[in-house]
Amino acid sequence: xxxxxxxxxxxxxxxxxxxxxxxxxxxxxxxxxxxxxxxxxxxxxxxxxxxxxxxxxxxxxxxxxxxxxxxxxxxxxxxxxxxxxxxxxxxxxxxxxxxxxxxxxxxxxxxxxxxxxxxxxxxxxxxxxxxxxxxxxxxxxxxxxxxxxxxxxxxxxxxxxxxx
Amino acid sequence: xxxxxxxxxxxxxxxxxxxxxxxxxxxxxxxxxxxxxxxxxxxxxxxxxxxxxxxxxxxxxxxxxxxxxxxxxxxxxxxxxxxxxxxxxxxxxxxxxxxxxxxxxxxxxxxxxxxxxxxxxxxxxxxxxxxxxxxxxxxxxxxxxxxxxxxxxxxxxxxxxxxxxxx
Numbered sequence: 169x170x171x172x173x174x175x176x177x178x179x180x181x182x183x184x185x186x187x188x189x190x191x192x193x194x195x196x197x198x199x200x201x202x203x204x205x206x207x208x209x210x211x212x213x214x215x216x217x218x219x220x221x222x223x224x225x226x227x228x229x230x231x232x233x234x235x236x237x238x239x240x241x242x243x244x245x246x247x248x249x250x251x252x253x254x255x256x257x258x259x260x261x262x263x264x265x266x267x268x269x270x271x272x273x274x275x276x277x278x279x280x281x282x283x284x285x286x287x288x289x290x291x292x293x294x295x296x297x298x299x300x301x302x303x304x305x306x307x308x309x310x311x312x313x314x315x316x317x318x319x320x321x322x323x324x325x326x327x328x329x330x331x332x
Numbered sequence: 333x334x335x336x337x338x339x340x341x342x343x344x345x346x347x348x349x350x351x352x353x354x355x356x357x358x359x360x361x362x363x364x365x366x367x368x369x370x371x372x373x374x375x376x377x378x379x380x381x382x383x384x385x386x387x388x389x390x391x392x393x394x395x396x397x398x399x400x401x402x403x404x405x406x407x408x409x410x411x412x413x414x415x416x417x418x419x420x421x422x423x424x425x426x427x428x429x430x431x432x433x434x435x436x437x438x439x440x441x442x443x444x445x446x447x448x449x450x451x452x453x454x455x456x457x458x459x460x461x462x463x464x465x466x467x468x469x470x471x472x473x474x475x476x477x478x479x480x481x482x483x484x485x486x487x488x489x490x491x492x493x494x495x496x497x498x499x
Binding site: 204215262275 | 340344347
């Protein structure tokens with residue numbers, strides 16, 4: 169059931185979902201600023217088309233689509249701007265706020281996960297999607313999403329074991 | 333069942349970095365912009381244009397004119413060998429009823445495909461090499477009295493058969 173929304177609703181919606189959306193968009197971007205650009209484009213596109221606010225999976229799919237569009241054009245541009253890309257690669261930006269060393273280690277371990285595993289973890293943990301929804305967003309099967317999630321958590325556990 | 337529950341709890345304690353204030357401001361600006369645009373939020377597909385008949389008529393008229401002009405031009409065709417470069421030749425001045433005179437013919441060969449050896453149907457011993465050329469021909473007319481000019485450009489394909497002899 170779609171409820172009527174006002175122009176101001178986007179702020180509430182974005183306050184809740186913005187950080188996770190940016191985290192999700194980081195999968196296809198070189199830096200946080202680019203991820204924010206992608207989220208901006210996708211969120212505005214989503215909001216203008218007046219989709220149901222509750223349709224979070226569609227919003228994430230829109231972010232993914234916008235990111236892939238951008239990635240394609242970036243790849244074309246990258247051939248001409250290889251130097252600038254190299255400069256960006258040296259810059260590290262944290263993606264989580266961590267309050268202690270344990271959280272910092274965990275955050276680092278998440279950031280080092282393979283992209284395809286990390287995106288499933290991001291959608292599952294910080295966006296609380298089901299595997300079926302994750303499958304729809306990423307255009308993969310539900311089983312593949314679940315399998316990647318298990319591999320990711322297995323890898324995280326293995327990484328963290330010496331520190332526990 | 334889920335032996336990762338402890339790890340999941342730890343992961344959930346991590347908070348993704350908050351979005352920057354400029355991002356919120358940018359989104360607000362874009363949405364406000366769309367709010368004052370009459371079609372904001374709808375992004376309607378543009379209605380089908382109703383001048384289809386007019387456009388079709390104009391297209392047909394242009395095509396007919398092109399055919400007439402091309403036939404007129406080719407009534408005295410210069411023999412053109414295939415070239416792999418731009419070639420400009422002053423076309424013979426063929427007076428046209430309107431006062432336009434052919435002033436130039438340009439043929440640009442932009443593709444060449446060697447299709448190998450072929451045999452003529454009735455001459456089994458005669459071997460030919462078939463080469464297909466993709467060209468673009470541009471013809472120009474000029475009215476010396478008014479200074480008006482007309483230019484027609486179209487793609488063309490030429491097949492050249494060259495006899496091949498084996499020692």
